Amino acid sequence: MHSTHPIEALKYQLDTLSDSAKKGFMRLSTPCQVDNLMGWLSVQSVYPRLYWKARDTNAVECAMLGAIKAFDSLAALQADLAALAEAGGQQPNYFGGMAFDPGMPGWEHFPACHFLLPRIELKRHQGGATLSLNLRFDDRSSCAEIAQAYACLDALVAEQPLPRLQPLVYQREDRPSQQEWAAWVGQVTNPDHLGHTPKVVLSRETRLTTSETPNPWALLSRWQAGAADCFHFGIQLTPHEAFIGCPPEQLYKRDGRRLITEALAGTTRRGRDAGQDQAFAAELLADKKNTLENQCVYQQILTQLEPLSSQVQMGEAHIIKLRSLQHIRRLIHAELHHSVTDQSLLSSLPPTPAVGGVPRESALAFIRQHERHQRGWYSGVFGRISHASSDLAVTIRCAYIDSEMIRLYAGAGIVAGSQADEEWRELDTKIADIMSLLGMG
Incomplete structure (x- = not known):
């Protein structure tokens, strides 16, 4: 922020709040100037720190600090969403995520499910930027709430340019090894196994150990620049670790009772020129193995949505092009029943068949039995939830960073016809963008 004016403006609004206004949820806002939201986030001392930008063109960019309330x-x-909706007035946005497999041990400081109501929101939209202070009065003393809000405003500092990314010297270790991977693929593609479980999404953790890990916000900022048609997210619950990513896949977007989701599965690489690119895309759409992989995904999504919706429609298969990859995608539209909440959707939709497999339970059983690394929030969920609308991404194409190590994750859907060495190469392609940013490509 170029001046203290926005902070002073919020303090003034806080000072002049009438007692009758101090109930339920309230958002105080003021225009401000900011060049780089991640440069602003990176220097703040308040935790948690979160960043979110949805995939839509012209999406609002959000940086959040602090937590008024957190839900595990x-x-x-x-229950909190419902209580505030019933009280009327302004409605908050909650941000957070969920692990891939809440029943399994996860990453140390990342609960299986964690959504929070942030204290500070800095948003950049086409018309400029807005700094907001969130307040919550219902079940806490208004004096304590105002004192906490003041303390948070006093802690804010001006943005700084992000540090440059230096190429890293690192030790790389893949879990599983390529040999173990080949054995797993052999087991999944065995006709006896395919008979009851036609698809299992196997994943790999690539550990890069280094003397000094990069600033996560500098890394995300660079990554974001080359990942246009993707979601962008980052979360630091403590100063010592961060989870960042640029996922192409939407879990769902809800506007009132209208829901959009997608089947994103089936992968090929980008071509050297437009002609080769088109040829690869046409080959992908015609390819039996990849078409089967996509079909496994959309059939399961349709099955899950059926009891929750009054109508469901599926679009045509088409190709989406990312920086290094092309995927098959089908959009699915649904009209939800009145009683369906985000809780119902998040209890039934993830883990999606694009990151777990089909049928879900037997695919998960294979993953739990074989994968020794912890997926944690990789291939889980991250996004925004509010009473009126929600938008959530599937957390693929991501990195988990602590002070000693960067962990990169990639998965591949194993179905009839999958070849172990081809799938291993696909894993490398999926982490190629971030590897090149780290000076390792």
Whole structure:
């Protein structure tokens, strides 16, 4: 922020709040100037720190600090949403995510489910930027709430340019090794196994150990620049670790009772020129193995949505082009029943068949039995939830960073016809963008 004016403006609004206004949820906002939201986030001392930008063109960019309330279960989050909706007035946005497999041990400081109501929101939109202070009065003393809000405003500092990314010297270790991977693929593609489980999404953790890991916000900022048609997210619950990513896949977007989701599965690389690129795309759409992989995904999504919706429609298969990859995608539109909440959707949709497999339970059983690394929030969920609308991404194409190590994750859907060495190469292609940013490509 170029001046202290926005902070002073919020303090003034806080000072002049009438007692009758101090109930439920309230958002105080003021225009401000900011060049780089991640440069602003990176220098703040308040935690948690979150960043979110949805995939839509012209999406609002959000940086968040602090937590007024945090919820470690969907039931608690839904109860809070419902209580505020019933009280009327302004409605907040909650941000957070969920692990791939909430029943399994995960990453140390990342609960299986964690959504929070941020204290500070800095948003950049086409018309400029807005700094907001969130307040919550219902179940806390208004004096304490205002004192906490003041303390948070006083802690804010001006943005700084992000540090430059230096190429890293690192030790690389893949879990599983290529040999173990080949054995797993052999087991999944065995006709006896395919008979009951036609698709399992196997994943790999690539550990890069280095003397000094990069600033996560500098890394995300560079990554974002080359990942146009993707979601962009980052979360630091503590100063010592961060989870960032640029996922291409939407879990769902809800506007009132209208829902959009997608089947994104089936992968090929980009071509050297437009002609080769088109040829690869046409080959992908015609390819039996990849078409089967996509079909496994959309059939399961349709099955899950059916009891929740009054109508469901599926679009045509088409190709989406990312920086290094092309995927098959089908959009799915649904009209939800009145009683369906985000809790119902998040209890039934993830893990999607694009990151777990089909049928879900037997695919998960294989993953739990074989994968020794912890997926944590990789291939889980991250995004925004509010009473009126929600937008959530599937957390693929991501990195988990602590002070000693960067962990990169990639997965591949194994179906009839999958070849172990081809799928291993696909894993490398999926982490190629971030590897090149780290000076390792």
